Amino acid sequence: MFDQKTVNLIRSYSYEIEKRGELSQEVLDVIYEQKLFKLFVPEDLDGRMMPLPDAIKVFEDAAWVDGSFGWLVQIGSGAGFFVTTMEPDWASEVFGKRDVYIAGSDRPSGKARAVDGGYIVTGEWKFCSGSKHATAFTANAHVQGSDITHAFTFLPEQVEVIEDWDAFGLKGTNSHTFKVQEAFVPENRTFDVLKPHFHFDNPVYHYPFVPFAAANIAATTIGIARHFFEEAKRLVESKKELWQQYEPGRFEQVTKKINEMETPFKDEVEKFHVLIDRTWDQHVRGEMLSDLDLIDLQELCKSAAGRAVSGAQVIYRFLGMGAIMESTDLNRIYRDLHAASQHKLLV
Incomplete structure (x- = not known):
């Protein structure tokens, strides 16, 4: 999915992404160009x-390139599931x-009251990844009196x-809180992801949510872990001569x-991909x-x-004092891995 030039470009911004707390415009442009x-x-x-197994591999590879980049690619694409639940226009x-x-x-941390043509919504929602470059926001709210x-x-x-x-990992995902106060939402801008209308249809939209x-979040975690193991090996190799001497x-x-x-x-990852492929094939066959x-x-x-x-x-315990320095790639990848794996669907 990602050629070496693209990998190098994105990783060249990894330090900046972490410090700024959001993706650079150059990295966002890669995302927009490749959809x-x-x-x-x-x-x-x-x-x-994409078919689900293909997308899973993209999420894994994106997270292998950079944790914050991969997390946002996965979260951003996952919202595509809403296409078939929203009114077509x-x-x-x-x-x-x-x-x-x-x-x-x-x-469901908001409250809504029904009015002519829609709802008035007030609420506050935490952990909304990508909030700084969002073109729309979605959230659940309880309709008062029902x-x-x-x-x-x-x-x-x-x-x-x-x-x-202010999490210690995935710092570049700008997963901030957002709030609305007495916001009017027309009826046609409400939806229920568990009751899709399938105005746009594809087997992906019928796969159990x-x-x-x-699976999407697990693929992201797997990709970050792949990068961690690679970086650990690279670090150890760089210390080989010194260690052998002293x-x-x-x-x-x-x-x-x-x-x-x-x-x-690796054994668990292989089982994961095998089951994704098998369940997808069954699903596409209508089973x-x-x-x-x-x-x-x-x-x-x-x-x-x-x-x-x-x-x-x-x-991590074997990698020496350099591993505890936040400015190192290894340290950032280690923290991203822990942040991604903390998601409620993975624990």
């Missing part, structure tokens, strides 16, 4: 509309843009972004430890996915993330 926020958007809306307006990006939350919860779409001018993302979301046996010991931790991680397969997939998402984190923690 990386539109992997699940129909071609009619200038999207790429509104979906076309939202997703037809070259620079479309939806920041949002599934937490037991209904709707998803609402807000325009950027209706939203106040509260810059409070929770396993779909878990600490005989250390190079061999640490190399062995990396291999010991990476092997079970109902079994509850057991869906449970297995969600457990593999968790176990792959678990192997990645536990392996990284063990290896």
Whole structure:
């Protein structure tokens, strides 16, 4: 998916992305040119509309390039699932843009009251990745006087972004809180992701939503972990001559430890991709996915993330004082891995 020139370009901005807390314009331009926020958007809306297994590989590779970049590619594309739940004209307006990006939350932490033609919504939602470059915001709110919860779409001018993302990893994702106060949302800008209308149709939109979301996030975590193992090996190789001179046996010991931790991680990743491919093939053939397969997939998402984190923690202890310096690539990747794997669908 990413040629070496693109990898080098994005990684050349990794330090800046972390310090600024958001993607640079140069990296956003790569995303827009390659339509990386539109992997699940129909071609009619200038999207790429990928099969799920292909998109999973893109998410993994993007996160391997850079954690914050990969996280936002995955979150941005995942919102394409909303295309088929929104009213067609509104979906076309939202997703037809070259620079479309939806920041949002599934937490029902807002309140809405029905009025003529729509709703008045007030609320505040945390952890909305990509909030600084969003072209639209979505969030859930409870409709007062009912037991209904709707998803609402807000325009950027209706939203106040509260810059409070101070996590120790994925710093470049600008996953800030946003709030709205007495914002009017027309009826046609509400939707329910669990009750799609399939105005735009594709097998992706029929795949069970929770396993779909878990697989996307797991792929991102896997990609960051791949980068961590590679960077750990590179660091150890760079110290080989020094260690062999002053600490005989250390190079061999640490190399062995990396291999010991990476092997079970790779095994879980292989199982993950095999099950994604198999369930997707069944799904496309019109076969109902079994509850057991869906449970297995969600457990593999968790176990792959678990192997990645536990392996990284063990290896980290062997890498010396340089590994604790936040300015190093290894340290940033280590922190990104822990931040990504903390998502509720992976624990």
